Amino acid sequence: MSTSLWFDDPRQFIRNELRNFFRDTGSLWGGTTGGWSSARQRTGVFPPVNIYDNGEGFRIRAEMPGVDTDSLDISCKADQLVIRGERTLEEAGEDANYHRREREGGTFRRAVNLPEPIDADKVHAKYDRGILDVFAPRAEEARPRKIEVK
Numbered sequence: 001m002s003t004s005l006w007f008d009d010p011r012q013f014i015r016n017e018l019r020n021f022f023r024d025t026g027s028l029w030g031g032t033t034g035g036w037s038s039a040r041q042r043t044g045v046f047p048p049v050n051i052y053d054n055g056e057g058f059r060i061r062a063e064m065p066g067v068d069t070d071s072l073d074i075s076c077k078a079d080q081l082v083i084r085g086e087r088t089l090e091e092a093g094e095d096a097n098y099h100r101r102e103r104e105g106g107t108f109r110r111a112v113n114l115p116e117p118i119d120a121d122k123v124h125a126k127y128d129r130g131i132l133d134v135f136a137p138r139a140e141e142a143r144p145r146k147i148e149v150k
Contacts, residue, residue, distance in 0.1 A: 046108050047083070047132070057137035058114050065130030066105075072127070074134065076120045081136055082111045116142040 047064040060081060071086040089105035117139040125134040
């Protein structure tokens with residue numbers, strides 16, 4: 001059985017070192033007992049979001065199971081959208097011992113910068129089954145305009 005040294009394939013060595021760094025860093029941020037969900041453990045933020053451009057504006061989808069809509073506060077200004085809220089979790093009880101604790105409760109704030117200004121008056125949101133879906137249309141001055149050639 002031969003052992004590969006780092007100088008045999010430096011690219012593989014670097015890939016392994018980076019993989020180990022990010023795997024190990026997760027344990028420093030809470031690991032399996034620190035209370036952060038796996039998505040938060042990977043990115044270091046809550047809630048995890050996907051943002052995409054559909055041509056008219058930006059759709060922001062955030063996973064936030066267990067968050068009551070009454071605690072949500074969404075605001076926007078220029079090219080930034082801010083989501084604030086609180087997630088409360090039931091405690092297991094005084095005499096319970098956790099075997100694993102990956103979910104966390106408490107207040108959160110997530111600010112996302114968008115690539116272009118948005119029209120704050122036309123932003124709308126809905127929350128369904130733990131997913132917050134926000135649509136932020138581009139500001140009129142940021143929308144592409146067709147130029148007629150004469």
